[in-house]
Amino acid sequence: MKILDKYLIKQFLQTIVFGLLAFTVIFIVIDAMENLDDFIDQNVPALTILHYYFVFSPEIIKLMLPVSVLFSALFTAGKSANLSELTAMRASGVSLYRFMSPFVATTLVICLLSIYFGGYIVPMANKTKIYIEQVYLKKGIVYSGSNIFFQDSQTRIVSISFFDIATNNASRVSIQDFSADNLTGMKSRIDAQSLKFDSLSSNWIAMDGVLRSFFNVSQSADYFDSLKIDDLNFKPEDLIKKQRKPQEMNLNELIDLIDTQERAGNDPTATLIEYHSRYAFALTSVIIVLFGLPISANRRKGGLAVQVGINILITFIYLVFMKVSQAFGKNGALDPLLTAWFANLVFLAGAFITIPRMRN
Numbered sequence: 001m002k003i004l005d006k007y008l009i010k011q012f013l014q015t016i017v018f019g020l021l022a023f024t025v026i027f028i029v030i031d032a033m034e035n036l037d038d039f040i041d042q043n044v045p046a047l048t049i050l051h052y053y054f055v056f057s058p059e060i061i062k063l064m065l066p067v068s069v070l071f072s073a074l075f076t077a078g079k080s081a082n083l084s085e086l087t088a089m090r091a092s093g094v095s096l097y098r099f100m101s102p103f104v105a106t107t108l109v110i111c112l113l114s115i116y117f118g119g120y121i122v123p124m125a126n127k128t129k130i131y132i133e134q135v136y137l138k139k140g141i142v143y144s145g146s147n148i149f150f151q152d153s154q155t156r157i158v159s160i161s162f163f164d165i166a167t168n169n170a171s172r173v174s175i176q177d178f179s180a181d182n183l184t185g186m187k188s189r190i191d192a193q194s195l196k197f198d199s200l201s202s203n204w205i206a207m208d209g210v211l212r213s214f215f216n217v218s219q220s221a222d223y224f225d226s227l228k229i230d231d232l233n234f235k236p237e238d239l240i241k242k243q244r245k246p247q248e249m250n251l252n253e254l255i256d257l258i259d260t261q262e263r264a265g266n267d268p269t270a271t272l273i274e275y276h277s278r279y280a281f282a283l284t285s286v287i288i289v290l291f292g293l294p295i296s297a298n299r300r301k302g303g304l305a306v307q308v309g310i311n312i313l314i315t316f317i318y319l320v321f322m323k324v325s326q327a328f329g330k331n332g333a334l335d336p337l338l339t340a341w342f343a344n345l346v347f348l349a350g351a352f353i354t355i356p357r358m359r360n
Helices: 003-041 046-082 085-091 096-135 236-241 251-264 269-282 284-296 304-330 336-359
Strands: 146-153 156-164 169-178 186-198 203-214 219-229
Touching (some): 003 096, 046 085, 046 284, 096 284, 251 269, 269 304
Antiparallel strands (some): 146 156
């Protein structure tokens, strides 16, 4: 590694750290002012508030990282241009591509780390954050294990009043099966006082209930003390997962959720978009650096103010593309993979157009 590379990477990383700290502090202060009344009304202890923003910080860092990387790249390049350092580099034979290489290489490393950070660290922190919101701020309360209602297959709906995590027993259960030819026509229904999971056979056993079968003009009812059900597609751990939000799930858990939704005949589009967006957003930094860095490498009036303005403009345009593509994707107009990567592809195409022009 040459002295020039070390110099640029050092300036680049220092500005990223500064940007992350500044943006994170600003974000936390704004959020704290917005939620201050809620904290006071609910008598939330000061240590709990500090803990809340500590576990909130990973989510903020994930969101602010692309902005910080872009700001750092534009600021470092703009500073080099304004101080005529870039002119001296070009005079000594350093091309625009060579000047950009340490920025791009460093950003790629940051992106790879971001995949793990956003895919595993952030969801783990979000679990605690959401727990504090539910317990202390009474926001988004989900009574885990209570009033669970879901589609187990394309023709089956399951309703559970309460699920005991410790014993793997469900209480007041209803299992409704519908005709594949007519989804409004019910074929059978099981109503049971409890549903127990047999870990040895991996089957559910309904206790103290009735099995009703419906025919064209008649129906039958068979009461039972115990009934083995071997074609249910869920297990005890799946019932807890169904109560969790996607932002609490890591990449592996999102894959499991997608498989469960597909197996049950549900539409997994929103979950697929969330899964692919974890990767797409992690690689946002390198793409917007490729897009914005050549623009900032040209010397212009205004100094830091111009770099900040360019940073805000590029970030705003990127967010617009991202939100528009997600809206189309969730409505089924775009493939989930294309939805997640649409904004990155647009900016990458812009980079391929911008770089040759700036080089000349």
